[in-house]
Amino acid sequence: MSEPLGVAVLGAGHMGADHVRRLARTAGARVAAVADPDTGRAEQAAAGLDGVRVHAEALAALHQPDVRAVLVASPDATHEEALLAAVARGLPVLCEKPLAPDPGAALRVVEAEARAGRALIQVGFMRRYDTAYRRLKALLDADELGRSLMLHCRHRNVSSPPHFTSSMLISSSVSHEIDAARWLLGQEITAVTVARPRPSSGAPAGLLDPQLVLFETDGGVLVDVEVFVNCGFGYEVTCEAVCERGTARVGDEPAMVVRSKGGARREIAQDYLVRFADAYDREVRAWVRAARAGRTAGPGAWDGYAAAAVAEAGVRALDSGERVTVELAERP
Amino acid sequence: MSEPLGVAVLGAGHMGADHVRRLARTAGARVAAVADPDTGRAEQAAAGLDGVRVHAEALAALHQPDVRAVLVASPDATHEEALLAAVARGLPVLCEKPLAPDPGAALRVVEAEARAGRALIQVGFMRRYDTAYRRLKALLDADELGRSLMLHCRHRNVSSPPHFTSSMLISSSVSHEIDAARWLLGQEITAVTVARPRPSSGAPAGLLDPQLVLFETDGGVLVDVEVFVNCGFGYEVTCEAVCERGTARVGDEPAMVVRSKGGARREIAQDYLVRFADAYDREVRAWVRAARAGRTAGPGAWDGYAAAAVAEAGVRALDSGERVTVELAERP
Amino acid sequence: MSEPLGVAVLGAGHMGADHVRRLARTAGARVAAVADPDTGRAEQAAAGLDGVRVHAEALAALHQPDVRAVLVASPDATHEEALLAAVARGLPVLCEKPLAPDPGAALRVVEAEARAGRALIQVGFMRRYDTAYRRLKALLDADELGRSLMLHCRHRNVSSPPHFTSSMLISSSVSHEIDAARWLLGQEITAVTVARPRPSSGAPAGLLDPQLVLFETDGGVLVDVEVFVNCGFGYEVTCEAVCERGTARVGDEPAMVVRSKGGARREIAQDYLVRFADAYDREVRAWVRAARAGRTAGPGAWDGYAAAAVAEAGVRALDSGERVTVELAERP
Amino acid sequence: MSEPLGVAVLGAGHMGADHVRRLARTAGARVAAVADPDTGRAEQAAAGLDGVRVHAEALAALHQPDVRAVLVASPDATHEEALLAAVARGLPVLCEKPLAPDPGAALRVVEAEARAGRALIQVGFMRRYDTAYRRLKALLDADELGRSLMLHCRHRNVSSPPHFTSSMLISSSVSHEIDAARWLLGQEITAVTVARPRPSSGAPAGLLDPQLVLFETDGGVLVDVEVFVNCGFGYEVTCEAVCERGTARVGDEPAMVVRSKGGARREIAQDYLVRFADAYDREVRAWVRAARAGRTAGPGAWDGYAAAAVAEAGVRALDSGERVTVELAERP
Numbered sequence A, B, C, D: 001m002s003e004p005l006g007v008a009v010l011g012a013g014h015m016g017a018d019h020v021r022r023l024a025r026t027a028g029a030r031v032a033a034v035a036d037p038d039t040g041r042a043e044q045a046a047a048g049l050d051g052v053r054v055h056a057e058a059l060a061a062l063h064q065p066d067v068r069a070v071l072v073a074s075p076d077a078t079h080e081e082a083l084l085a086a087v088a089r090g091l092p093v094l095c096e097k098p099l100a101p102d103p104g105a106a107l108r109v110v111e112a113e114a115r116a117g118r119a120l121i122q123v124g125f126m127r128r129y130d131t132a133y134r135r136l137k138a139l140l141d142a143d144e145l146g147r148s149l150m151l152h153c154r155h156r157n158v159s160s161p162p163h164f165t166s167s168m169l170i171s172s173s174v175s176h177e178i179d180a181a182r183w184l185l186g187q188e189i190t191a192v193t194v195a196r197p198r199p200s201s202g203a204p205a206g207l208l209d210p211q212l213v214l215f216e217t218d219g220g221v222l223v224d225v226e227v228f229v230n231c232g233f234g235y236e237v238t239c240e241a242v243c244e245r246g247t248a249r250v251g252d253e254p255a256m257v258v259r260s261k262g263g264a265r266r267e268i269a270q271d272y273l274v275r276f277a278d279a280y281d282r283e284v285r286a287w288v289r290a291a292r293a294g295r296t297a298g299p300g301a302w303d304g305y306a307a308a309a310v311a312e313a314g315v316r317a318l319d320s321g322e323r324v325t326v327e328l329a330e331r332p
Helices: A014-025 A039-046 A058-062 A076-089 A103-116 A131-142 A166-185 A277-292 A301-320 B014-025 B039-046 B058-062 B076-089 B103-116 B131-142 B166-185 B277-292 B301-320 C014-025 C039-046 C058-063 C076-089 C103-116 C131-142 C166-185 C277-292 C301-320 D014-025 D039-046 D058-063 D076-089 D103-116 D131-142 D166-185 D277-292 D301-320
Strands: A005-010 A029-035 A053-055 A069-072 A093-095 A121-123 A148-156 A189-195 A211-217 A222-228 A236-243 A246-250 A257-260 A263-267 B005-010 B029-035 B053-055 B069-072 B093-095 B121-123 B148-156 B189-195 B211-217 B222-228 B236-243 B246-250 B257-260 B263-267 C005-010 C029-035 C053-055 C069-072 C093-095 C121-123 C148-156 C189-195 C211-217 C222-228 C236-243 C246-250 C257-260 C263-267 D005-010 D029-035 D053-055 D069-072 D093-095 D121-123 D148-156 D189-195 D211-217 D222-228 D236-243 D246-250 D257-260 D263-267
Touching: A005 A014, A005 A058, A005 A277, A014 A029, A014 A039, A014 A069, A014 A277, A029 A039, A029 A058, A039 A053, A053 A058, A058 A076, A069 A076, A069 A277, A076 A093, A076 A103, A076 A121, A093 A277, A103 A301, A121 A301, A131 A166, A131 A236, A131 A246, A131 A277, A148 A166, A148 B222, A166 A189, A166 A211, A166 A222, A166 A236, A166 A301, A189 A301, A211 A301, A222 B148, B005 B014, B005 B058, B005 B277, B014 B029, B014 B039, B014 B069, B014 B277, B029 B039, B029 B058, B039 B053, B053 B058, B058 B076, B069 B076, B069 B277, B076 B093, B076 B103, B076 B121, B093 B277, B103 B301, B121 B301, B131 B166, B131 B236, B131 B246, B131 B277, B148 B166, B166 B189, B166 B211, B166 B222, B166 B236, B166 B301, B189 B301, B211 B301, C005 C014, C005 C058, C005 C277, C014 C029, C014 C039, C014 C069, C014 C277, C029 C039, C029 C058, C039 C053, C053 C058, C058 C076, C069 C076, C069 C277, C076 C093, C076 C103, C076 C121, C093 C277, C103 C301, C121 C301, C131 C166, C131 C236, C131 C246, C131 C277, C148 C166, C148 D222, C166 C189, C166 C211, C166 C222, C166 C236, C166 C301, C189 C301, C211 C301, C222 D148, D005 D014, D005 D058, D005 D277, D014 D029, D014 D039, D014 D069, D014 D277, D029 D039, D029 D058, D039 D053, D053 D058, D058 D076, D069 D076, D069 D277, D076 D093, D076 D103, D076 D121, D093 D277, D103 D301, D121 D301, D131 D166, D131 D236, D131 D246, D131 D277, D148 D166, D166 D189, D166 D211, D166 D222, D166 D236, D166 D301, D189 D301, D211 D301
Parallel strands: A005 A029, A005 A069, A029 A053, A069 A093, A093 A121, A148 A222, B005 B029, B005 B069, B029 B053, B069 B093, B093 B121, B148 B222, C005 C029, C005 C069, C029 C053, C069 C093, C093 C121, C148 C222, D005 D029, D005 D069, D029 D053, D069 D093, D093 D121, D148 D222
Antiparallel strands: A148 A236, A189 A211, A211 A222, A236 A246, A246 D257, A257 A263, A257 D246, A263 C263, B148 B236, B189 B211, B211 B222, B236 B246, B246 C257, B257 B263, B257 C246, B263 D263, C148 C236, C189 C211, C211 C222, C236 C246, C257 C263, D148 D236, D189 D211, D211 D222, D236 D246, D257 D263
């Protein structure tokens, strides 16, 4: 191994700062630049690390000579421009989901990468790096339980961040299940329906929370997702695959069981950065390793596009109360 | 306590014979008559018990002088006639579900009981007597977790009996969830939708198994039921109530956990008579006690009618692929 | 079946009153007499039942002409006299544990029954009727996991009753594990050692609580029992058998799991009458059935004697801090 | 951050090779040397890494100029010499347990470090870095459940390596529990007793497997450890702390639950490098970070000495069948 990969991190918010720390712990990587319009925040994220340059402009970071790869953790609306610039410069990118805020933008990114003639983009669907999900994937691939028939998914957050909208339950939260289902099954999603109960009084007024999102796949699998972003008790992500000869369930965490006052209690993580800490680590390590070797690993631009297209159909299904079919573009 | 309740058991099949044994173990009850067109089967069910008369005709059993209550476990198609006869004679009845095979017949029974001016009929929805379900009901009634938003139900059988049809997944299997949901929530079901994956190759050809049945209630609760009657691995009935401030799940059985060859394994019951043995005992004991006191207990004729009406809508939803609204008659 | 078995219940305390209710629910039994020096308490236990005579003297109840079997739930010190009287009259007895408060008295009972030439006595070790324990017994008998090597047992109570002494942790609480180990393994216990930590400050002053009791068997199995009668959180009885090719654990109850405020919580029963309600029911039903047929079922007088002898050695081990060997009398 | 820490790894066996890979993944570290008498094995461990020098002699590796820290994973008998040499050169060391094969050697290492006037040695008790154990430690430290009374520990391996002796169940396997107990409780162990059943026929002839090891601490806590190194089914390490107001149990892993053929099955890891993979990663990262800063982290030489002294008493307890008190030297 020669010298470490110089990485520019775009965005120094919660997620970006976390990735800066993660890259700094990873052999083979060096944080070369952090870009954020709030340069104070960028400097804080880089504090304690040597040789990091701070930028207000993402594009300036991309053009820094020792930057050889890019991690995009800036607001969704800025992704397309950053991705196109990175592709233009031939830089490998790890882009936090979503690839882009709408299928049109996502498709432009897919096409730009196709024109570049080389896979450069990985999307941050970190569940593919979670040990439990990987075991489930291996089990399904090994066909031990027969063909998959249904997936029952739960995606629960303690509470939603400010300005979270009813559409974002699908486009932001459920996008993880969209990718996980496509990956676990190796199938495309063809239709979406959204059912929902009367909203919880624990959710902000007007937020349609929880929802039950139903996906159909081209392999005849039915996927239901309970998404409940103000469940109040924990960050809980589980998935049960129902197959022809059995079921397999993942997502119930390792845990300390405390017996006290009448019961036995297992803790639940409160936060996705806690629950998926190891998955994020594996994701970034795998990406750095691949980027240094001039390759990509994990979910690519097409996966980002497909997730955006399905999520967009899901939002229309929520709005209309109807079943909406998903139309994917031709894959370049 | 004076002399025990003389009970006529109609039907000496699997369920009827089991009830004969159960009544014989219960203080306060005496099996006075067993009726079955196959009188050999009836005699076998009564073997070892004193003073039981065997009949080929259900009505003959009802007219036996020492019969003071009736347990109906004969084929569905015979329920209406038996129930009307029992009501006409003023006999308390415990009727295995369904009350009647269609909502029209069920409504005629409801109306006959209403004309009799006295509650005489209990329907055999035994889950209301299961310890776990009762704890869930108590928790929801106590409002500890806030209003209910969703119920996630699983109803899995090892394999379906011969001649089981796609409609019967709803009308026979899911009828238990229909009653359980109405009872747990104290709400009526107003609409049904049925989604389903490509059927399992482990199911008989042509059987649409599994299915995902969605109910909406007049209280705004969404209920989803996975029904899978050829799951291959066990008889498993679970229910998770998702409420505003938490969830509660029942149905994972008491169990021996065996660690061997790479894993820790918990057994699952293979049969509903095993899984719900204690619930059936409680149900029959409660019914005997009530009948001796001239009262009824548990789910009544209206509950039987409502279940039939919802199930009939569910079958139409399965056939049409559409959401079907449930229209209940005026309650007499 | 002809007329029900007339049973005299001796003792109308917590346990005796519970058994009166249980017998009244059981076909084949009739509570003919209740005896308690506190006749008001006896009358209260019998309230609502027909044809029960109340006695201040146990022996008077035994001599009542329609009494054909005896259930002993009176204080330990009264057991020997009651048992000898019942044996003298040839009455089947179900005796709450212990058979007698010391091995000498227990042996006199064993010998009296031997002289009577007929098994009449069953001891109330109800775990033998618990579904989970029976499954464990069946698994060990089937030799699926190879020879048993160790048993790890936990016996926890929320709090100890008044006047509970350090010796009673062994003679009263652990006596259940003594019988369960002998029964599960089909082996006799040959030595006892008692280790213990500094007592819990949650226990009454002076009470050596908890303790860790170690038994050795003639089959070379090592049994450890944590007994903690002021654990504060529940009544919890578990047993893990460690065998040559695996382990099997029972005692974690059926349960509702409630997710709320940061965790997933499973309730634990607070009381043995709740935890073992079904086992007590099965025990009494089996005893009534056997007594009517002139037989006994379940653990007999010898088992009661062996438990007393082992417990007595255990108390000496606690007092001395040494390993104490168990000397059993010749079995008559 | 300036240049990475050059580390010499002594020993290129299973554990050493694993640490080479781990160091190579860790930012801040660089494998500068690998020493093993079998240089072919050393070269294989270093394959694919740049700038690693291979040595047959451990001392040669220590004297390599760019080596600034040492990881000792060579056979136990070589630890003392390596540690004394490293201390003499002022190099930080991470030493796989045991610190030394006997308390005398361990004490010489402790004294040498004391003379050096600076903490240089960390012992590889990786459980202190396991997430579950850390949560348990935090819970006990927070005193939520009151004072600790007992620890129930299980330490099970699928099968023992060749040449494993009865003493090694204590000195090698249980040494982890010795350190974990001391660390969790913040107490010293004062006495040891070893009880054991007839050995498993699944263990090699002559191996006393399993054993039940009892420790007493100076805080009055009783610790029991089932050690079973040929349990056949998995690598399983659990610990339940019994406190005055509740218990807390860790070690039941995250897991996929598979329902099939009559049961629900949770996988168990087969190997400690799998079970504790994340703990080893955290341990090495923490050590590298500390070493670069001229500090140590985690368990030190004294902990290694105490574990050796307790283990030596445990072996004497096994041999004698008696309770053996632990005599610790004066801490320098």
